Amino acid sequence: MKLLRFIPAVACIVACAPQDVPIASRSAQFDTFPQRLFDTFETSCSGPGESFKKTRNQVFECSEFLPPKATAYLILNYDGHPQDLPQSVMRLTSTKTNAGYRVDARVFFHVPQKSGTAVEVPVESKVLDQAISELYQSMGGSPN
Template identity: 35%
Template sequence: MAGLALLAACAPPLEPSVRMQFAQPPSQLFAAVPLACSGPGERVLRPSDGTIECRRLLPPEGAAGAILRYNGTIDALPESVIRFRTDQTEGATIVEATAYVAVPQLGGGEVYVIYPDAQVARKMRGLLTRMGGTPLAE
């Protein structure tokens, strides 16, 4: 948890780290995430149509720090999340990739802690580029 530039938000939408455009929906993305997210402490969620997440438990020290700093609960531990969300537009599919820490709260819900990480953004951009995505002008 040390070294993270932390900005907390209580609910989506999250500011995407990477945005790419695809001529066709990248169906291989939804097949690749479960393959890449299959290690110990990792799980895949599909919170809605067009959205897939890879969630990974934080190391004990990072989890403890997140729970204390963001008034989390120990009943559900904080997770590092990489979320891919797709939106259909006229003639294209937009994929947004976002990295954050989800800290479950005592009263329910989660606090999302955005952390800019150039290495993670590069990896997400590389994955989406290999799948045929082109960067969107910001």
């Protein structure tokens, strides 16, 4: 995902400025609707094999096909369907709150099944959480 490649560049810019390092979190509070964050998210999701979509009101997703080895691993280990390949997905959800807007990020592998509903395998990473927090902060949010 280009966004995930974009995060280190933002982190470098943020790291060069004197400020506190935000807590590692996939959630942040914004005073106003973070349109710039969602515009950047959509723009960064435009490479080969990537697709951006607004799945519901204030829910945005960037999906990307995986390299062959990762694809094979997910199909074999999660009983996937080889005619419907797994993808990595980053989902941003915005919720109106009394203090403004809360944005939550979810990162997972979407593995379609031979029968039944797809499996969502969560991607857990402290490094990724920190990078997402730094992105939120650079876009005017307060990670929480």
